[in-house]
Amino acid sequence: MSPHIYTLTALQAAPLLLGQHVVRRTEDGEIRCRIVETESYGGSEDKGSHAYGGRRTARTEVMFRTGGVAYVYLIYGMYNCVNVVTAAKDDPHAVLIRAVEPLTGYDEGQMAAYRGITVKKPSDLSGGPGKLCRALRIDKSLNGCPLNDPAGPLWLEQGDLPDALDIVQAPRINISYAEEYAQLPWRFYLRGNPYVSVLDRQAQPFRLPKV
DNA sequence: TGGCGGATTCACT
DNA sequence: GTGAATCCGCCAA
Numbered sequence: 067m068s069p070h071i072y073t074l075t076a077l078q079a080a081p082l083l084l085g086q087h088v089v090r091r092t093e094d095g096e097i098r099c100r101i102v103e104t105e106s107y108g109g110s111e112d113k114g115s116h117a118y119g120g121r122r123t124a125r126t127e128v129m130f131r132t133g134g135v136a137y138v139y140l141i142y143g144m145y146n147c148v149n150v151v152t153a154a155k156d157d158p159h160a161v162l163i164r165a166v167e168p169l170t171g172y173d174e175g176q177m178a179a180y181r182g183i184t185v186k187k188p189s190d191l192s193g194g195p196g197k198l199c200r201a202l203r204i205d206k207s208l209n210g211c212p213l214n215d216p217a218g219p220l221w222l223e224q225g226d227l228p229d230a231l232d233i234v235q236a237p238r239i240n241i242s243y244a245e246e247y248a249q250l251p252w253r254f255y256l257r258g259n260p261y262v263s264v265l266d267r268q269a270q271p272f273r274l275p276k277v
Numbered sequence: 278t279g280g281c282g283g284a285t286t287c288a289c290t
Numbered sequence: 291g292t293g294a295a296t297c298c299g300c301c302a303a
Binding site: 105107114115116139141142143144145147149160162164183194195196197238239240241243244 | 282283284285286287
């Protein structure tokens with residue numbers, strides 16, 4: 067995948083990451099999936115971001131790195147969430163991966179095995195940040211992992227052309243504490259995709275800016 | 278050092 | 291729709 071995307075702000079990168087492929091390698095083999103839902107957590111002004119106000123702690127330190135690494139954290143004491151860090155060093159931006167879909171039947175089978183539950187509908191498998199981390203066996207040991215290294219445990223590959231995708235945008239999920247920032251339409255997903263975690267009736271079509 | 282709450286999920290009503 | 295699970299990061303004291 068073009069490294070250019072890692073230099074962008076989280077808000078610019080979040081829609082562009084839709085359709086890109088995530089590859090996870092474990093001792094069991096490689097799993098490939100496609101990103102179908104993202105959220106932008108960008109800059110120190112965003113009250114929804116862990117790095118709001120430039121808060122720089124052991125946990126958020128990864129967000130301040132040069133774009134192109136993973137930010138993985140534990141939420142509610144039991145689920146991991148994975149982000150793509152973007153933008154320049156010392157400017158904390160991250161794109162939360164909220165849903166993915168397996169590329170092949172093999173990938174689907176591996177993810178279901180890691181999930182360890184009965185999957186009744188597609189979004190049970192990997193529609194939600196905690197679910198997809200479990201389905202891909204992503205935990206804090208991958209925090210800071212470079213995302214451009216096909217020899218590593220986790221990386222991104224070129225997927226679909228973003229201008230061929232039907233993208234919508236809507237407010238982010240579960241961040242009421244973010245006050246006015248909670249309403250901003252900084253969640254992006256592929257319209258009609260069955261792996262998306264939460265549908266929004268008010269979702270608006272998103273058009274990529276002309277380059 | 279203590280207390281609080283969360284970028285979630287699942288089981289239950 | 292509601293509530294529990296579960297624990298670490300954060301900040302105030």
